[in-house]
Amino acid sequence: MFHITIINILEWQEGRAGKLTLNDNDNTSERNNGLVCLNTLKHYMVKDNSRMALMYKQHDDRTDNANPTAFKEESLVSEDITLLMPEDVECSELEGEKWHLSNVPAGQSNTDPDFGDIFLNRLFLTKLLLSECIDTTFESLIDPQSLSIPIRYFIGMLDKLGKTYGVEQDVLQSWKNECYATRVWAPLIGKPDILFDVSVPAYVGPCMDILKQVFVESFTQTAHKVNKESPPQKLLFHKDIPRYRKPIGPFFIRLEPVTDKEFWSEMDEISDKQKSELRFSRQSALHQLYNLYIGKYKSQIINDLEDIEEASNIKLASKLEEVIKLMEETSTTC
Incomplete structure (x- = not known):
């Protein structure tokens, strides 16, 4: 039983030779040492504000039996999400490893997807x-x-x-x-x-x-x-x-x-x-304030209170020392 599937094709309608289908991999793709660079808009020299169209094309599964290799090349165009990953081992061996904006480092396989993108x-x-x-x-x-x-x-x-x-x-x-x-x-x-x-x-x-x-x-x-x-x-x-x-x-x-x-x-x-x-709970809040701030920086806080005129007039430093003494006694008895 044969099935007809729909594939997406991106078409540049203002190409140098008229309408041009933009493929991720074709005869013009850059190849070097078994690595294939996926085509970009820069590769096709597409300018800003160009007219593009997303076309739909029917694909008959019977072509798989007639020309398997051709279908593999076509599938590279139709699959726009898994392009950075070879579809299977045979396709990977036929086309080589693929890279996009940056080359694959030596010794690293391109079969691992770049989940960051x-x-x-x-x-x-x-x-x-x-x-x-x-x-x-x-x-x-x-x-x-x-x-x-x-x-x-x-x-x-x-x-x-x-x-x-x-x-x-x-x-x-x-x-x-x-x-x-x-x-x-x-x-x-x-x-x-x-x-x-x-x-x-x-x-x-x-x-x-x-x-x-x-x-x-x-x-x-x-x-x-x-x-x-x-x-x-x-x-x-x-x-x-x-x-x-x-x-x-x-x-x-x-x-x-x-x-x-x-x-x-x-x-x-x-x-x-x-x-x-x-x-x-005032007691709970007081313990939290003491543990987070006063207990750690009590010397600096007391010195600052003594230097500030408004705090010195109402003797905030001495009052804080009494609080610290009370808190230390409470923690000792507990």
Whole structure:
């Protein structure tokens, strides 16, 4: 019983001799020491904005019996996904090893697929499907109206420090970019389960890491260059990152300053809300803060509190020493 299958053919409709079918492997392919270079658009000298057409052709299985070799050559054209891998041993022996943009290193077989190229294509498709959601999220993160009072207060504090110590504007901008993008949002974008009660599957983690790196890259001031060694996020978003960077400068300029009174009022409101809505354990939080920060850097923290005039006036350093002593006694008795 014979079957008719449909194969895809890419046709260049503006070739030098009229319409030309673009094959991955033909008589004009570059061959060297048993290696066959798969044809590219550059090989056919196809120019930008050329007219192309994806044609469909019926293939009758009866031709396999009439001319098996011809079908093997035809199948190389029809299979556009497994081109970098020989279809079988006979075809591999007949045509030799194949390579695409870079030659196969000596002693390495080309039968192993380059999964990086396959995954990159899938990432591009996923990015296109999620582009609207990604753009909306990034736009909301740089909306001055939606920025919380504590973050605005912190950025304003950086401005005051820069003005007090005569910090150059470029350095001050780097401070803001680093703190807001890297310290505030990058951890939450990369691991949303830190803030939300959600389960992040293992295969979603790398995708969230790419979005995190793109957001951080949007806040950098270095030139955005792409080459074949660039990480996936630069390849996926190399056209989007310049667009993301444009509103960053105006974003910090448009931030409304926050007074000390507004800041502490907001913190009190947040604290009261936590008490009423959550079962918050002060003892557990204190132990975590002590183990993560105070226990490791107690000497530096105490010295800084003694040097800061506001902290020195209310004797924060001595109060912290009492807390440290109490924590050490508690850990000893436990």
